[in-house]
Each structure stands twice: as structure tokens, then as C-alpha cells.
Amino acid sequence: MAMTAAAPIAAAPARWQDFLLLMKPRVMSLVVFTALTGMICANGRMNPILGAVAILCIAVGAGASAALNMWYDADIDAKMRRTRGRPVPAGRVQGADAFALGLTLSLFSVMLLGMTTNWLAAGLLAFTIVFYAVVYTMWLKRSTPQNIVIGGLAGALPPVIGWAAVTGSIPLNAWLLCAIIFAWTPPHFWALSLYTSEDYEKAGVPMMPVVAGAASTRKQIWIYSLVFAPLCLVPALTGLGGWSYLAVAALGGTVFVTLAWRVFKSRAGDAADPRQDDGLYDVKVGAKDARNLFAFSILYLTLLFATLLTEHLLHAPTLEVFR
């Protein structure tokens, strides 16, 4: 199990920055962004200080679950080029310390969010942490190629938590934001795994290209893209998004589906990956289509949420076909 493999003798003394790295700051920044969008879209009244503390709690909660993930997955991380430099597999932080940090920050973030906003939001944050650290990390990731499909719920919940923090309720539009991130996750991660499948195979992680093969993964990316792109248009019909959102969703969705089609028709992931470096963007020519979809998926989701955020901050008019 991870606990035994995760505790190599420390190679260098742990710096405070190593503990910050355990919290995956880049993922935390994405969580902050989507949670903030949920809070702003809720159109409720909230003291800005409490709002800032709520965002901080959600970010720290995400960081805590990341630390728990790094504690448990140290054995896997040590085998993959992309992750072997992380603090625990590199030996800079002991596994037990990463576990203690994750557990402590989980408790602090959930309790403080409950005190600051309401216990629905705090309960959702607790659920998200448990779902990511226990259901995804300890169970799904090592047992099924559907790991990132189901596990994607943890990454999709921050806007719902943000919404609940403001209003104390979770209406349809909040779940719509969740559904968009949930449907975005499979094509996004499988595009990445198409050109890093050698790493996952080495680590024994049953990612879709390793278990079902590259051709099946490309097909599933295409099918999920056909679900995801139309789903992105729905907020424009429910009054959540306005005209500019509709334009961004339609245009970006078209590009997304086109890129997914190119991946479907490509041979991405068919051959072994000959990369010698750790760069996610340095891939062999055959996997270029997968890399393009991976890169655009990040840009598209960011644009969608940034547009929603801007529209609600500017109180832009919406379509409101049905509520």
C-alpha cells in the first residue's frame, strides 16, 4: 500500500515550499476560479469579507485533498515522469507529514467554512474532500478505467459549494455548472492520457488507453465531446448565461468538437511514447491532435467561466428562455 512505499528516507530537509507544493497550487487556483464563478452567479448578498474567507476555505479544502492524494499515491507518483519530482516520492517530505497536513487542513477548512457561511456548503466541501481522497484516490484510480469519469465529480463541485455558500441552496443552475465541468473532464484527461499512457501503464494505473486501447479512448473522447459541447449551451437557455456566453459557448464548442473529431480520426496513443523529457506539451507528431484538444479544453472551460463571471459582474442581459 501507499503508506509503506510513500516513506523513503528524506533526501533533503523539507522546506515550507514543499508543503505548499503538496496542495497542488495550480489546481487550487482553478478551484478558486470556478468557486468564485459559482458565488458570483448565485446573485446573492454576502459580506465581501465572508466571501473571501469562503473562497479561501474552498481553496484550502482542495489543497488538503491534494495533500492526501499525494500521501496515498506516492508509490504511483514515483513511477511516472510527470509526478516523480513531487515532494513525497522525491523524499523531501515524509508520507506521514503529507497525511497530517491533509487531514488537519481538511478539518480546519470545513469547520471554518461552516462557521463563515452555512453547513450545507461545509458539508459539500467535506463530501468533495472525502470523494477525492477516498473514493477517487484510494479506490477508483487503481481499480477502473472509469476513474476520472466518476472521480471528476470532485473537480466539478467547487462552483456548487460557492453557490451554496452564498444562498444556502443549490438550484438547477448551480448543478449545471457542475455538469459542465463533469462532462468536460473525460475528454480533457483522456486527451492527456493518450500521450502519457506509457507512464500510467508503468505505474499500473488503469487509465482508459491502457485498459481499452487508444482507438477506444479516441472514440469515447468523441462521444463525450458530443455531450459536452451542447451542454455548454444550456446555461444560455436557463438565464445563467447571456448573449456573450452563448457566442463563446457556440464558437468554442464548435472548435472543441472539431478538435475531438481530429483526435478520433488520428492515431494518437497508438505507438509507444518516445519522449525523454517531462513536458506535457512536448509530444511526438502522431499525438499532436490529442495535445491540441488537451490544451484547448483548458482554454475553453476558462473562457466559459470567465464569460459567466464577467456577465454577472456587469449584470448583462440574459435570454431566459426558461427558468
Next chain:
Amino acid sequence: MSDPVESSELEVKARRGRNIALALGLVIFVILVFVVTLVRLGANVADRAI
């Protein structure tokens, strides 16, 4: 790592950095709880029936 003096200095420096970060984290947490209490208490006092 061959020089024990240098290694020890590294460890001391790293430990000091961790201690300062931990202290800062705790101070920030205490301030947050204090501020949140003030804001929430203030709102409840303002909303009370007179």
C-alpha cells in the same frame, strides 16, 4: 551531503522556514476566526429586534 556542517545548516534553515510558515498559518487562522466572528456577530446585533 558529505559535509555534516553544511547539512546541519541546511536543516536548521529549512526548519526555521517551516516554523515561521506554521506560525504565520496559525496567526492567520486566529485572525480569520476573530474577523468572521465580528462580522457575523455584528450582522446579528444589527438585525436584532428592538
